[in-house]
Amino acid sequence: MAKIGIIGAGSWGIALSVLLHNNGHDVSVWSIIKEEIEMLREKREHESKLPGVHLAEDILFTDDLLEIAADKDVLIMAVPSPYTRSTSKMLKGLVKEGQIIVNVAKGIEEATLDTLTDIIEEELPGVNAAVLSGPSHAEEVGRCIPTTCVVGAHDPHTAQYLQSIFISPVFRVYTSPDMLGIELGGALKNVIALAAGIADGLGYGDNTKAALITRGIAEIARLGIAMGGKSETFYGLTGIGDLIVTCASVHSRNRKAGYLIGQGRTMEEAMDEVKMIVEGVYSAKAALALSKKYGIEMPIVEQVNKVLFEGKRADEAVNELMMRDPKIENGGLTW
Numbered sequence: 001m002a003k004i005g006i007i008g009a010g011s012w013g014i015a016l017s018v019l020l021h022n023n024g025h026d027v028s029v030w031s032i033i034k035e036e037i038e039m040l041r042e043k044r045e046h047e048s049k050l051p052g053v054h055l056a057e058d059i060l061f062t063d064d065l066l067e068i069a070a071d072k073d074v075l076i077m078a079v080p081s082p083y084t085r086s087t088s089k090m091l092k093g094l095v096k097e098g099q100i101i102v103n104v105a106k107g108i109e110e111a112t113l114d115t116l117t118d119i120i121e122e123e124l125p126g127v128n129a130a131v132l133s134g135p136s137h138a139e140e141v142g143r144c145i146p147t148t149c150v151v152g153a154h155d156p157h158t159a160q161y162l163q164s165i166f167i168s169p170v171f172r173v174y175t176s177p178d179m180l181g182i183e184l185g186g187a188l189k190n191v192i193a194l195a196a197g198i199a200d201g202l203g204y205g206d207n208t209k210a211a212l213i214t215r216g217i218a219e220i221a222r223l224g225i226a227m228g229g230k231s232e233t234f235y236g237l238t239g240i241g242d243l244i245v246t247c248a249s250v251h252s253r254n255r256k257a258g259y260l261i262g263q264g265r266t267m268e269e270a271m272d273e274v275k276m277i278v279e280g281v282y283s284a285k286a287a288l289a290l291s292k293k294y295g296i297e298m299p300i301v302e303q304v305n306k307v308l309f310e311g312k313r314a315d316e317a318v319n320e321l322m323m324r325d326p327k328i329e330n331g332g333l334t335w
Contacts, residue, residue, distance in 0.1 A: 201262020
């Protein structure tokens with residue numbers, strides 16, 4: 001049994017608390033919102049974010065960060081990506097040297113273009129940061145629906161230790177040394193999912209969705225490989241796997257926000273209606289900046305940014321994508 005502290009009581013943090021408790025671990029969950037902690041203690045259910053999922057009586061809920069950080073084998077960083085840095089700053093002086101901290105959020109910091117594990121290690125020198133990612137909607141993990149993920153770490157011992165903690169009959173976990181590729185796949189797929197949702201909102205069909213998924217992973221892989229990620233990662237669970245589920249699922253907040261934008265809402269109106277952090281909106285500018293920094297063509301990401309931040313009509317963005325200069329599908333193939 002491991003002592004595990006989950007930092008963040010959103011849908012993903014709560015779903016992981018159920019999984020890890022079912023695996024026999026000692027689980028504690030922290031939220032900065034006192035009212036949220038009181039509700040979880042009293043109701044043993046997150047009524048707004050994961051309704052119907054019962055939380056066992058021996059899962060501890062607290063708003064005391066020292067209580068959640070002290071004497072834990074593993075800490076899980078489950079706050080939305082825009083709050084990774086501020087939460088890491090709050091943990092200074094509370095975590096021990098070599099503390100394993102597993103990032104489970106998906107995003108890239110716009111101001112610095114840092115990945116989330118980069119942020120954790122920058123703010124908390126000496127910790128052992130890792131990442132868990134994959135096609136894993138909280139709504140399904142919380143209900144014990146079979147799911148597969150990947151844990152990435154700097155060394156195989158940490159990766160295998162975390163694999164043993166998370167793995168269960170309903171949650172299969174693979175390991176990988178490619179932390180950068182895992183995090184880039186998780187962050188960038190949210191931007192493509194916005195595009196897929198926009199296409200749905202415009203009334204387009206399966207052909208369009210398949211095109212966006214396929215060309216989207218090509219964009220993600222081009223950038224990721226240029227940055228040092230591995231091609232195998234982008235065509236695995238944390239790349240194409242996560243992209244498929246986020247573009248197609250009714251649980252996807254990024255797809256839902258895109259759908260509302262395709263129907264005519266502004267980005268702000270769509271985010272208000274979704275009522276949860278839409279990670280793709282926060283990652284879109286970072287993705288575009290990275291594409292320019294590394295000289296990588298990412299036309300879908302470019303058009304998503306224009307729709308989100310420049311007021312471009314969604315149907316015009318699709319038309320511009322369709323009417324780009326003709327080219328060979330894969331430049332690595334020759335006659």
